[in-house]
Amino acid sequence: MQYPEWIWHNGAIKRWEDATTHVMAHALHYGSSVFEGIRSYDTFIDGRPNGAAIFRLTDHNTRLYASAKIYDMPMPYSVAEINAACREVIRRNGFSKAYLRPFAFRGLGGFGLSADTPVDMSVAAWLMGPYLGPGVLETGIDACVSSWQRFAPNTIPAGAKAGGNYLSGQLVAREARRLGFGEGIALASTGLLSEGAGENLFLVFDGALHTTPVSAALLNGITRNSIIRLARDAGIEVVERDLPREYLYLCDELFMCGTAAEITPIRSVDGRQIGAGKPGPLTQRIQSLFFGLFDGSTPDKYGWLEPLDA
Ligand code: PMP
Incomplete structure (x- = not known):
């Protein structure tokens, strides 16, 4: 840095x-x-x-x-x-x-x-390039499920973006890097899927986006919210639902999102290849809808681009 x-x-x-x-x-x-x-x-x-x-x-x-x-x-x-x-x-x-x-x-x-x-x-x-490494937006990363779970309900509020919460994120991210993975994915205390160390998750099944709900010990990401709105406005179905771990292995496509990670495709989880092992078509569509806000190909009808010189 x-x-x-x-x-x-x-x-x-x-x-x-x-x-x-x-x-x-x-x-x-x-x-x-x-x-x-x-x-x-x-x-x-x-x-x-x-x-x-x-x-x-x-x-x-x-x-x-x-x-x-x-x-x-x-x-x-x-x-x-x-x-x-x-x-x-x-x-x-x-x-x-x-x-x-x-x-x-x-x-x-x-x-x-x-x-x-x-x-x-x-x-x-x-100045910060792609958070999870150079070129990852195009190639995707290999992820693993962490041995660390996110906070149980009514312990540390996952919905706050507070410094102390990132002790959990550090355990997840550092374990993943030590084992040679690009990022770690955590389960909630329920054993169901939560989110990445510092990113929300989207899984693709049959052309629809599935993302874990805020009750799954995650930060309600602004990128997640943006993707949900962009996708729905483009006629893509979005489902917020509890998801078991094994669905990570079975989905057609998988990506993480966050301000730092933007939209980072995931090409494998725990050594299981996801889809064709490269960014899938819906992931690429979401990337182009999202980055289109900046290059002008997606009209900002939401008022999300707040000018630097206001
Ligand atoms: N989950 C966690 C734990 C995060 O730290 C972040 C990054 N702020 C996200 C999700 C994504 O949130 P956002 O899209 O608002 O950056």
């Missing part, structure tokens, strides 16, 4: 080296942070450049608020202020296509689990 020069921190733009926090920050000890991952893209209309846009900026920062609400963390800035900070960080670093990380965390002041430690905020941005 190449560090960006400028970071927004507690209301001001600062140099990378000045955006620091104390070793006694509550979040470092207790995982008390919430965050977002957002991408900006160069956009085009009729083949002509139409400036950079941040994909579903307001929806992401609204989810940041929802995550903070779950943990009873008072947010020090409004969604509009955080949106503005996101834009400022991208512009100040001279980026157009970037990955943004708004981050709110309990810092200093009081200590202990129930302390009303004040909430600090930062927004960073950096």
Whole structure:
């Protein structure tokens, strides 16, 4: 990762080296942070450049608020202020296509689990290619089912995008990499399919998309939601349902999605080839509907492209 020069921190733009926090920050000890991952893209209309846009900026920062609400963390800035900070960080670093990380965390002041430690905020941005490795959007990855399950209901809320949740993601992702796989897929405590370490899942059966429900210990992904809407509007059936593990092996096509992973095809799971072992036709169709939002071939009738210069 190449560090960006400028970071927004507690209301001001600062140099990378000045955006620091104390070793006694509550979040470092207790995982008390919430965050977002957002991408900006160069956009085009009729083949002509139409400036950079941040994909579903307001929806992401609204989810940041929802995550903070779950943990009873008072947010020090409004969604509009955080949106503005996101834009400022991208512009100040001279980026157009970037990955943004708004981050709110309990810092200093009081200590202990129930302390009303004040909430600090930062927004960073950096350049990031395909999250799961170069070329994976075209070739797909080999995945495995993790030996680690996601959180049981009413333990750690999977619906919050909170720092502490990513201890689970680290177990899943690190185990997969250690075993030589591109990514790990976790089961819920029910034994049914949940999601990837940091991505939601779509399985294809008979030309329809099947995705696991929010009750399966997953983050309700904004990419997942975008795919559901794009697919339904294109006349593709989408079913949200509980799915047993073995359906991973039996589906016609399989892909993961997320802001970082975008739409990453999966060509095998636990050594079983999926379909033809390469991105299938519906996966490619979804990729082109999704990336079409940026190259102009999919009209943005949803208002998802929020211009960088607003
Ligand atoms: N699940 C988890 C655990 C994630 O970390 C992410 C990435 N934020 C996703 C799913 C996908 O969510 P989104 O499409 O909103 O990035």
